Amino acid sequence: MPVASRIAQFTEESYWVRRMFEEGSRLKKEHGAHNVFDFSLGNPDLDPVKAVKDSILEAAGVNTPGIHGYTPHAGLPELRAAVAEMIQKDEGIAVDENSIVMTAGATGALNVAIRTVVNPGDEVIILVPYFCEYPYYIDNHGGRAIKVPTLADFLPDLGAIDASITPRTAAILITSPNNPTGRVYNEQVIRGLADLLIYRSSQIGRPIVLIADEPYKVITFDGVRVPSILQAYPNSMTVSSFGKSHSIPGERLGYIAMSPGMNDAARTMDGLILSNRILGFVHAPALAQRAARRVLRDIIDVSVYQRRRDRFYQALSDFGYELIWPEGAFYFFPKTPLPDDATFVELLKKRLILTVPGTGYGMPGHFRIAYCVPDETIEGSLRGFEDAIDEARAVPSGKMARRM
Ligand code: PLP
Numbered sequence: 436m437p438v439a440s441r442i443a444q445f446t447e448e449s450y451w452v453r454r455m456f457e458e459g460s461r462l463k464k465e466h467g468a469h470n471v472f473d474f475s476l477g478n479p480d481l482d483p484v485k486a487v488k489d490s491i492l493e494a495a496g497v498n499t500p501g502i503h504g505y506t507p508h509a510g511l512p513e514l515r516a517a518v519a520e521m522i523q524k525d526e527g528i529a530v531d532e533n534s535i536v537m538t539a540g541a542t543g544a545l546n547v548a549i550r551t552v553v554n555p556g557d558e559v560i561i562l563v564p565y566f567c568e569y570p571y572y573i574d575n576h577g578g579r580a581i582k583v584p585t586l587a588d589f590l591p592d593l594g595a596i597d598a599s600i601t602p603r604t605a606a607i608l609i610t611s612p613n614n615p616t617g618r619v620y621n622e623q624v625i626r627g628l629a630d631l632l633i634y635r636s637s638q639i640g641r642p643i644v645l646i647a648d649e650p651y652k653v654i655t656f657d658g659v660r661v662p663s664i665l666q667a668y669p670n671s672m673t674v675s676s677f678g679k680s681h682s683i684p685g686e687r688l689g690y691i692a693m694s695p696g697m698n699d700a701a702r703t704m705d706g707l708i709l710s711n712r713i714l715g716f717v718h719a720p721a722l723a724q725r726a727a728r729r730v731l732r733d734i735i736d737v738s739v740y741q742r743r744r745d746r747f748y749q750a751l752s753d754f755g756y757e758l759i760w761p762e763g764a765f766y767f768f769p770k771t772p773l774p775d776d777a778t779f780v781e782l783l784k785k786r787l788i789l790t791v792p793g794t795g796y797g798m799p800g801h802f803r804i805a806y807c808v809p810d811e812t813i814e815g816s817l818r819g820f821e822d823a824i825d826e827a828r829a830v831p832s833g834k835m836a837r838r839m
Contacts (some may be wrong), residue, residue, distance in 0.1 A: 441574065465548045473786045473812070474812075480809055484734070487730045491683075519535050521731050522665070530694075533544065534692055536693075537688070541648060544691045545674055547714060548672050549576050553577070555578070558603045562585050562725055563583065567618065595627050605643070606643060608648060609725075612651040612652070617766050618663055618763075629667040632645060644672065645664060649673050650676035653734050674689065686723040744806065747767070756820070760769070767803070772827040783820070791803040
């Protein structure tokens with residue numbers, strides 16, 4: 436067959452993603468989209484704010500000759516400078532445009548970052564549960580994903596990270612606010628991680644690069660702030676996206692910000708720019724870049740997600756679901772009341788509720804709910820969530836056949 440064996444294997448392994456889409460579409464066709472409660476995707480339902488929409492329209496309407504040509508591989512200089520200024524203000528760190536590369540979303544940024552710092556056979560530490568695509572991104576560039584457990588509250592387990600570092604460790608990839616848990620790593624955790632990485636980098640004789648994937652950085656609740664990674668650890672890069680913060684994931688715009696303290700900074704930046712080019716992105720979409728500069732701060736109304744978090748969390752806990760109180764992003768990652776997460780997800784599906792088994796995030800026995808959906812979807816689903824947990828509890832353990 437013409438399909439490479441790794442891709443054939445991954446297609447098989449990630450079968451559940453396709454299956455979810457297919458099942459979701461089938462159920463919506465059969466029962467009507469309004470009667471299906473779809474919590475399976477992190478695709479924000481909120482419309483971008485007016486300033487963002489206006490800026491996209493304006494960018495599309497510009498008639499200057501050459502406006503539709505290529506941009507520099509690193510992105511438009513004025514946009515890179517504006518992003519650098521924003522980071523400088525927010526994080527109090529001296530970055531300029533030479534530390535910024537505009538990318539095709541966070542996905543593009545992650546692939547560019549990994550491509551730049553990982554040799555074939557190198558190891559990249561990811562923390563379980565992880566964003567389901569990470570192992571594939573690492574494999575794309577010949578790296579090996581080393582999956583390290585987190586603590587019961589989903590914070591990084593520094594002892595476990597320490598034990599998993601080897602001379603082949605090129606990078607560690609963290610996500611805060613986290614998908615799928617909603618956990619935000621506090622200052623103390625980040626300081627501890629930075630100290631550990633500084634110590635172990637000197638021990639193994641290579642700088643372990645900290646890649647912080649932060650597309651949800653501004654989606655935090657109750658005044659929680661995401662600590663500055665670039666401040667905390669010199670060999671770091673943050674990856675971000677306008678997808679979730681501005682509700683424009685389809686426009687595919689993100690960026691990498693590199694710490695000015697990065698080892699061999701100029702060559703690393705050259706590597707990031709080259710990777711952006713040769714991975715086939717060439718550069719971030721030009722129209723989105725032109726639209727973004729004046730609306731960097733025009734994010735969606737985060738209080739909407741916070742209100743949903745409060746309401747939904749209360750209802751799920753009242754029904755008996757075990758879950759942490761998320762401080763950011765728009766996900767819950769409760770334990771499944773049955774040991775087999777796929778079976779429980781099927782019980783929910785019987786009630787037209789679509790969620791994702793924790794197995795996809797490296798953590799069976801849980802499931803992910805994405806609450807970036809209208810309030811009516813949340814309200815309409817509550818009875819089904821209650822029924823499903825009641826049914827799961829009524830069945831003696833081990834008696835429920837796996838149906839997925
Ligand atoms: N990283 C995390 C943790 C995500 O949740 C997502 C999207 O859901 C991405 C990266 C990809 O973001 P983008 O759409 O900007 O490529």
